[in-house]
Amino acid sequence: MNRYDVIVIGGGPAGAGASIELSSDAKVLILEKAKYPRQKLCAGCISKRSVDSFPAFNIKNSISGGILGYKGQKFVEKTSDECAVIVDREEFDYELIKKAQEHGANLLEETKVKHIEKTPTIYKVFTDKDMFEADYVIGADGYHSVARESLCKKPSRKFFISMEVKIPKDHLKDFPEDKVLIDIGVVKRGYGWYFPQGEFVNIGIATAEREDLLEIFKNYTKSHKRFNIDITKYKIRSWFIPFTKSRDELTLGKERLLLCGDASDLVDPLLGEGIRYAYLSGSLAGRAIKLAKKDALSLYKRFISNTMLKDIIYAGKIASIVYNIQELAFEFSQDQALIMFFELLKGNKTYEELYKWGWKEFIKNIPNALKFYLKI
Ligand SMILES: Cc1cc2nc3c(=O)[nH]c(=O)nc-3n(C[C@H](O)[C@H](O)[C@H](O)COP(=O)(O)OP(=O)(O)OC[C@H]3O[C@@H](n4cnc5c(N)ncnc54)[C@H](O)[C@@H]3O)c2cc1C
Numbered sequence: 462m463n464r465y466d467v468i469v470i471g472g473g474p475a476g477a478g479a480s481i482e483l484s485s486d487a488k489v490l491i492l493e494k495a496k497y498p499r500q501k502l503c504a505g506c507i508s509k510r511s512v513d514s515f516p517a518f519n520i521k522n523s524i525s526g527g528i529l530g531y532k533g534q535k536f537v538e539k540t541s542d543e544c545a546v547i548v549d550r551e552e553f554d555y556e557l558i559k560k561a562q563e564h565g566a567n568l569l570e571e572t573k574v575k576h577i578e579k580t581p582t583i584y585k586v587f588t589d590k591d592m593f594e595a596d597y598v599i600g601a602d603g604y605h606s607v608a609r610e611s612l613c614k615k616p617s618r619k620f621f622i623s624m625e626v627k628i629p630k631d632h633l634k635d636f637p638e639d640k641v642l643i644d645i646g647v648v649k650r651g652y653g654w655y656f657p658q659g660e661f662v663n664i665g666i667a668t669a670e671r672e673d674l675l676e677i678f679k680n681y682t683k684s685h686k687r688f689n690i691d692i693t694k695y696k697i698r699s700w701f702i703p704f705t706k707s708r709d710e711l712t713l714g715k716e717r718l719l720l721c722g723d724a725s726d727l728v729d730p731l732l733g734e735g736i737r738y739a740y741l742s743g744s745l746a747g748r749a750i751k752l753a754k755k756d757a758l759s760l761y762k763r764f765i766s767n768t769m770l771k772d773i774i775y776a777g778k779i780a781s782i783v784y785n786i787q788e789l790a791f792e793f794s795q796d797q798a799l800i801m802f803f804e805l806l807k808g809n810k811t812y813e814e815l816y817k818w819g820w821k822e823f824i825k826n827i828p829n830a831l832k833f834y835l836k837i
Contacts, residue, residue: 463591463592463593463594464593464594464595465488465489465490465567465593465594465595465596466483466487466488466489466595466596466597467479467483467487467488467489467490467595467596467597467598467599467747467750468489468490468491468492468584468586468593468595468597468598468599469489469490469491469492469566469598469599469601470492470574470586470598470599470600470601470602470606470607470608471491471492471493471494471600471601471602471603471606471722471724472491472493472495472497472554472558472561472568472570472601473501473554473601473603473722473723473739474553474554474557474722474736474739474740474743475601475721475722475723475724475739475740475742475743476491476493476558476561476599476601476602476722476743477554477557477558477560477561477740477743478557478601478721478739478740478741478742478743478744478747479599479601479721479743479744479746479747480558480561480564480566480743480747481516481557481560481561481564481566481744481747482743482744482747482748482751483566483747483750483751484561484564484565484566485564485565486751487750487751488567489561489565489566489567490566490567490568490569490593490595491558491561491566491567491568491569492569492572492573492574492586492588492593493558493568493569493570493571493572494571494572494573494574495570495571496570496571497554497555497558497570498551498552498554498555499551499554499555500550500551501550501551501554502623502625502698502699502700503550503736504547504625504654504656504658504663504665505521505547505548505549505550505553505656505658505663505736506524506545506546506547506641506656506734507545507546507547507548507734507736507737508544508545508734508737508805508806508807508808509543509544509545509546509806509807509808510737510805510806510807510808511736511737511740511741512546514737514740514741514744515557515740516556516557516560518548518552518553518556518557519548519549519552519553519556520546520547520548521546521547521548521549521657521658521659522546522547522638522639522657522658522659523543523546523547523639524543524544524545524546524547524639524640524641524657525540525541525542525543525544525639525640526538526539526540526541526544526637526639526640526803527539527541527544527640527641527642527643527799527802527803528637528640528641528642528643528655529642529643529644529645529791529798529799530642530643530644530645530653530687531644531645531646531787531788531791532644532645532646532647532681533644533647533653533681533682533684533685533686533687534684534686535791536642536686536687537796537799538640539796539799539800539803540640541800541803541807542807543807544802544803544806544807545641545806547656547657547658547659549658549659557740569588569590572588572589572590572591573588573589574586574587574588574602574607574608575587575588575589575607576607576611577598577607577608577611577612577718578611579612579716579717579718583595583596584596584597584598584717584718586598596717597717597718597719597750597757598717598718598719599718599719599720599721599743599746599747599750600714600718600719600720600721600724600725601720601721601722601724601739601743601746602724603722603723603724604620604700604701604702604703604723604724605701606720606723606724608718608720608724609712609720609724609725612714612715612716612718613712613714613715613718613720618703618710618726619669619703619704619705619706619710619726619730620669620701620702620703620704621651621667621668621669621701621702621704621733622667622668622671622674622699622701623665623666623667623699623700623701623702623733624665624666624667624674624675624678624697624698624699625663625664625665625666625697625698625699626663626664626665626692626695626696626697626698627658627661627662627663627695627696628661628662628663628664628690628695629660629661630657630660630661630662632690633662633688633690636655636657636662636687636688637657638657639657640657641654641655641656641657642654642655642656642687644681644685645783645784645787645790645791646787646788646791647666647677647681648666648667648668648670648672648674648677649668649669649670649672649784650668650669650670650780650784651666651667651668651669651670651733651784652666652667653665653666653678653681653682654666655687655688664682664688664690664692666678666681667702667733669704669784674699675697678692678697679691679692679693702723702728702733702735703723703726703728704726704728704729704730704733704773704777705726705727705728705730705773705777706730706773706774706777706778706780706781707774707777708766708770708774710726711725711726711727711765711770712725712726713725713758713761713762713765714746714758714761715758716758717757717758719746719749719750719757719758719761720746721739721742721743721745721746722735722738722739722740722742722743723735723739725742727739727742727765727769727773728773729772729773729776730773730776730777730780731776731777731779731780731783731812732776738769738773741768741769742765742769745761745764745765745768746761748764749761749764771811771812771813772811772812772813773812775811775812775813775815775816776812778816779812779815779816779819782819789830789833789834792833793822793823793826793829793830793833797822798819798822801815801818802815
């Protein structure tokens with residue numbers, strides 16, 4: 462039988478979140494083009510505030526502090542209690558999808574969705590193997606979402622282009638396994654990073670501007686004061702991280718097709734944190750379908766507004782400021798800014814509070830900022 466209540470396209474965190482939420486109440490089919498365990502380009506950092514939202518998972522590194530850098534040359538380092546954890550996405554996503562199956566979801570791997578058609582009563586989902594029908598479709602198929610393309614095209618999107626290398630940890634000397642490093646000033650809108658990841662380290666870069674990223678990445682890593690490596694010896698991989706900064710830019714679906722995770726651009730526009738928003742938006746899409754008598758999409762939009770939207774909008778406001786004054790941001794908000802970020806990651810502060818705090822700090826520091834710019 463090819464008929465389901467809900468078809469979930471894509472089995473990343475968003476698809477797993479939706480399926481876990483729905484599968485005990487509905488007949489759910491997950492269509493996934495890859496075979497698990499499958500690779501996913503990602504630094505695997507999950508903020509502490511989100512850890513409890515997921516079913517139990519294996520942690521590679523516990524993060525208790527961070528290093529803020531400027532252009533890989535100047536650094537400030539701070540320790541905190543645990544503020545984030547690092548996972549291996551291959552393992553993490555596999556465990557989540559197994560949980561969805563335990564809840565009753567049907568999974569078809571190595572099945573790529575080609576396009577979707579809507580009839581007055583059902584959706585027809587065409588794959589490279591077969592055609593499936595459902596009352597609802599959840600598009601959880603990442604940045605290049607076929608679900609989004611098929612039914613609710615939107616011409617322009619905001620996105621970071623990112624590059625990363627995964628390096629055996631013994632190729633780097635003296636690097637902490639309990640801290641992440643974020644370097645600003647490296648690209649116009651974005652940052653470079655070092656994230657420990659079990660036996661590896663993940664070094665990467667992301668920018669929302671169209672720059673010659675490969676060249677910048679090579680120079681940044683080679684001239685970096687702390688790791689100083691030739692990344693061309695490793696496999697450099699690249700992918701997109703979509704994001705949104707306002708309610709108007711959001712694409713959450715159309716009629717009985719609901720989009721979540723990267724397919725809907727629900728990613729933090731400052732840090733590029735997407736795992737938590739993907740899993741949460743997937744769960745909310747599932748809950749909306751479960752609870753709505755008629756209009757699941759409206760309920761889903763309400764859920765998104767009431768939970769993560771404010772956070773994302775304020776993260777976008779901070780990004781717009783910080784990425785325009787990167788050197789100043791580094792010089793004047795180092796220690797306190799890091800502490801505030803740890804509090805955000807732990808769930809003790811919101812982005813709105815950080816934004817308001819940042820303005821107060823900025824006003825206090827205007828005289829120093831003027832001296833800094835006038836070099837007096
Ligand atoms: C370099 C990099 C580093 C990152 N680091 C972090 C980080 O440290 N922390 C963090 O929180 N976020 C990070 N992110 C973002 C995070 O990876 C994403 O936001 C998150 O994976 C989104 O989850 P998702 O389920 O929406 O999509 P995905 O994880 O992309 O899953 C989509 C799934 O859909 C499947 N699929 C796609 N098309 C089809 C199709 N046509 N038919 C069937 N299946 C299909 C794919 O195979 C995949 O399994 C990073 C991203 C990048 C690129």
